Amino acid sequence: xxxxxxxxxxxxxxxxxxxxxxxxxxxxxxxxxxxxxxxxxxxxxxxxxxxxxxxxxxxxxxxxxxxxxxxxxxxxxxxxxxxxxxxxxxxxxxxxxxxxxxxxxxxxxxxxxxxxxxxxxxxxxxxxxxxxxxxxxxxxxxxxxxxxxxxxxxxxxxxxxxxxxxxxxxxxxxxxxxxxxxxxxxxxxxxxxxxxxxxxxxx
Amino acid sequence: xxxxxxxxxxxxxxxxxxxxxxxxxxxxxxxxxxxxxxxxxxxxxxxxxxxxxxxxxxxxxxxxxxxxxxxxxxxxxxxxxxxxxxxxxxxxxxxxxxxxxxxxxxxxxxxxxxxxxxxxxxxxxxxxxxxxxxxxxxxxxxxxxxxxxxxxxxxxxxxxxxxxxxxxxxxxxxxxxxxxxxxxxxxxxxxxxxxxxxxxxxx
Numbered sequence: 001x002x003x004x005x006x007x008x009x010x011x012x013x014x015x016x017x018x019x020x021x022x023x024x025x026x027x028x029x030x031x032x033x034x035x036x037x038x039x040x041x042x043x044x045x046x047x048x049x050x051x052x053x054x055x056x057x058x059x060x061x062x063x064x065x066x067x068x069x070x071x072x073x074x075x076x077x078x079x080x081x082x083x084x085x086x087x088x089x090x091x092x093x094x095x096x097x098x099x100x101x102x103x104x105x106x107x108x109x110x111x112x113x114x115x116x117x118x119x120x121x122x123x124x125x126x127x128x129x130x131x132x133x134x135x136x137x138x139x140x141x142x143x144x145x146x147x148x149x150x151x152x153x154x155x156x157x158x159x160x161x162x163x164x165x166x167x168x169x170x171x172x173x174x175x176x177x178x179x180x181x182x183x184x185x186x187x188x189x190x191x192x193x194x195x196x197x198x199x200x201x202x203x
Numbered sequence: 204x205x206x207x208x209x210x211x212x213x214x215x216x217x218x219x220x221x222x223x224x225x226x227x228x229x230x231x232x233x234x235x236x237x238x239x240x241x242x243x244x245x246x247x248x249x250x251x252x253x254x255x256x257x258x259x260x261x262x263x264x265x266x267x268x269x270x271x272x273x274x275x276x277x278x279x280x281x282x283x284x285x286x287x288x289x290x291x292x293x294x295x296x297x298x299x300x301x302x303x304x305x306x307x308x309x310x311x312x313x314x315x316x317x318x319x320x321x322x323x324x325x326x327x328x329x330x331x332x333x334x335x336x337x338x339x340x341x342x343x344x345x346x347x348x349x350x351x352x353x354x355x356x357x358x359x360x361x362x363x364x365x366x367x368x369x370x371x372x373x374x375x376x377x378x379x380x381x382x383x384x385x386x387x388x389x390x391x392x393x394x395x396x397x398x399x400x401x402x403x404x405x406x
Contacts, residue, residue, distance in 0.1 A: 003301050004298065005258050007253055007270075008267060010250045011250040011251065029224075031295050033254060034267075042252070044214075044218070044247075045249070046248070047216075048247055049245070051210055051237060052241045054210035055237065064208050065208055092234050095206055
């Protein structure tokens, strides 16, 4: 016996496949779509349908671009400093940096992090292309903006080693206390890093 | 300048239209779909596309059924007691009751609750059809299983009044302490209801 019609069950299951969506949320999404005008279902449906065929990767930075576009605006824009590269793991990571409005260099998306457990070696990432850019664009500084976890650290270390014989400054994002977090709530590792990276106050 | 390609922005916006989905979750969903095989995008897309055209309402209970089906299995099944009706506001409410495996009557979905603020009067709900069922199916008991809020209460009251001249028992779900909740954490209204509805312990 069906409690719900199969078409609705199918939609609930499809929603439940999204990350962090439990069965209750999936039911809520499906019921919201059902209660509303077909317009909402159509919009989401065609956005999903069109996604893969309308997206490409920038041939230089591997950031996401619309299909048919060779290079990302974040690379071609003449105001961006091509001698400064922020290296990130995934395409969305650059959105966070971009929102600070403080970075005017270009990006390089690795497409992941080195992870032997998941079978991801350096050759699967866009590291060779990064080295090539260093030479082509006469890059002065590379900011390794990978996560603070084990994979982020080892990927950063690997890239650093690859760049050893080139005259390029390699930096990393500062580790320390997040703004607005009390000392007593900071974890030990963050606090150790904040101590190591302590800065002289100018007087 | 586009940080993200328009097709991706569009999908993020469409996801952010779902109830309780903020911009960060919407980004996460969109990126998950993008990273994965097109199969995931297709499945969700066609489930959305097919939804409205594959769903209908049971002509008797107003529960959701597949298109072309006149009555819900929950009504036609011969093991269900048609003289007992649980009245719920929305189609999903019966799923919760059904999952208890304790109810073997039939359902009646009102399609909402009386709400003067939202312009929903009794005539917009399937109340007349409920009264008709009482006569047709010789209904013995109606369980008003609406929410405990103001709208649920006033809808229940209205239905009760409409049934006054008929010989049918009208009951409501018990209000009281939810199982597993400590006395000290129960809110005052729930506790008042639990007091009012206190039951004699058989000895």
